[in-house]
Amino acid sequence: MNENEIGSLVVDTAVEIHKDLVPGLLESVYEAILAHELQRKGLSVKRQVVVPIVFRGMRFDEGFRADLIVEGNVVVELKSVDSINRAH
DSSP states (O other): OOHHHHHHHHHHHHHHHHHHSOTTOOHHHHHHHHHHHHHHTTOOEEEEEEEEEEETTEEEEEEEEEEEEETTTEEEOOOOOSSOOTTO
């Protein structure tokens, strides 16, 4: 499965979850459910993966924490907001 196919499956699964759940839950709830559903569909999913940053030869593990990494290839960053505004 290539990155586009994985991405499509992630988005489709997220939309399914969004339709079934009430809005306003914490991102961690959506993350747990999305990870579970993707694993149920046979995909490898890791949660809260530290993605280090290297700056001038120094490594910082505080650089970024990916919500999900699917199939070791696709980074998923979840957002849960009450409404979309200009910043989004």
